[in-house]
Amino acid sequence: MSKFSRRQWITTGLAVTAGGSGLAVAAKLAKHYGLIPPDAGTLYGPGETLTYAAQRILTRHSLAREFPRSAISAKPLANETAPPSDAFKRLQGAGFVDWRLAVDGMVARPASFSIPEIKRFPQSSQITSVQCEEGWSYIAEWMGARLSHVLDAVGTLPQARYVVYRSIEPDWWDSIDMAEALHPQTLVTYAMNGGGLPVGHGGPLRLRVPRQLGYKSVKFITRLTVTDDLKKFGKGLGSASPEGGYAWYAGI
Numbered sequence: 001m002s003k004f005s006r007r008q009w010i011t012t013g014l015a016v017t018a019g020g021s022g023l024a025v026a027a028k029l030a031k032h033y034g035l036i037p038p039d040a041g042t043l044y045g046p047g048e049t050l051t052y053a054a055q056r057i058l059t060r061h062s063l064a065r066e067f068p069r070s071a072i073s074a075k076p077l078a079n080e081t082a083p084p085s086d087a088f089k090r091l092q093g094a095g096f097v098d099w100r101l102a103v104d105g106m107v108a109r110p111a112s113f114s115i116p117e118i119k120r121f122p123q124s125s126q127i128t129s130v131q132c133e134e135g136w137s138y139i140a141e142w143m144g145a146r147l148s149h150v151l152d153a154v155g156t157l158p159q160a161r162y163v164v165y166r167s168i169e170p171d172w173w174d175s176i177d178m179a180e181a182l183h184p185q186t187l188v189t190y191a192m193n194g195g196g197l198p199v200g201h202g203g204p205l206r207l208r209v210p211r212q213l214g215y216k217s218v219k220f221i222t223r224l225t226v227t228d229d230l231k232k233f234g235k236g237l238g239s240a241s242p243e244g245g246y247a248w249y250a251g252i
């Protein structure tokens with residue numbers, strides 16, 4: 001069976017079973033293809049599974065919408081974050097020279113990158129929308145290194161399935177699957193709208209995941225961990241969001 005017709009068959013199967021004999025059968029099919037999200041066991045689990053599996057099959061390579069420069073919002077809204085910790089303030093006081101992005105887990109060469117080192121990767125830019133789950137959004141230009149380039153530099157092992165990313169804010173951590181991690185629009189950003197990345201928008205380093213809702217774009221990132229198993233992190237649901245009732249997969 002060709003790749004295309006196989007994909008078509010899986011998608012049709014998902015839709016038919018979801019409509020016909022119920023979500024449980026669709027979930028079984030999704031499991032067969034390794035498309036069960038880490039929060040599948042929660043209240044919204046069956047729906048989550050169907051959304052994630054169907055989107056991964058249909059839109060794995062699709063691009064988040066990019067906008068012309070004229071669409072950039074005059075006043076991007078910096079959503080409120082918790083007051084900065086002492087650790088953050090110390091680093092900020094020294095101009096973030098000691099900020100590091102550690103990369104560990106299932107990689108051949110664990111590393112710890114300074115901001116100048118992140119800036120040495122080829123620069124990507126994108127004009128995309130940050131969409132909060134509460135309904136508001138804004139459009140901005142982001143500059144950064146592709147996460148795929150950072151992962152190439154450390155040598156992701158073939159068993160890798162997810163990348164967990166953590167903020168200096170302990171409550172903020174999340175994860176994405178390798179399809180999202182290697183996607184060309186997923187960036188480790190350090191600049192916005194032609195200037196530096198303001199602290200209000202996640203400076204000095206923020207992961208931009210423009211194909212998913214704003215909460216997946218975690219601010220102040222300090223560590224990436226490549227893994228094949230999300231159960232070991234937090235409550236095992238893939239991020240802090242499902243612990244608070246939000247979906248792990250937040251595809252737009």
Ligand SMILES: Nc1nc2c(c(=O)[nH]1)N[C@H]1C(S)=C(S)[C@@H](COP(=O)(O)O)O[C@H]1N2
Nearest residue numbers: 077078079081132167172214215217218219
């Ligand atoms: N570390 C951290 N990252 C975060 C948040 C936060 O409070 N702390 N808020 C999230 C939410 S809910 C949204 S909608 C976006 C908002 O991004 P903005 O401030 O650039 O608008 O950041 C996300 N990343």
Ligand SMILES: [Mo]
Nearest residue numbers: 132133214215
């Ligand atoms: Mo949000």
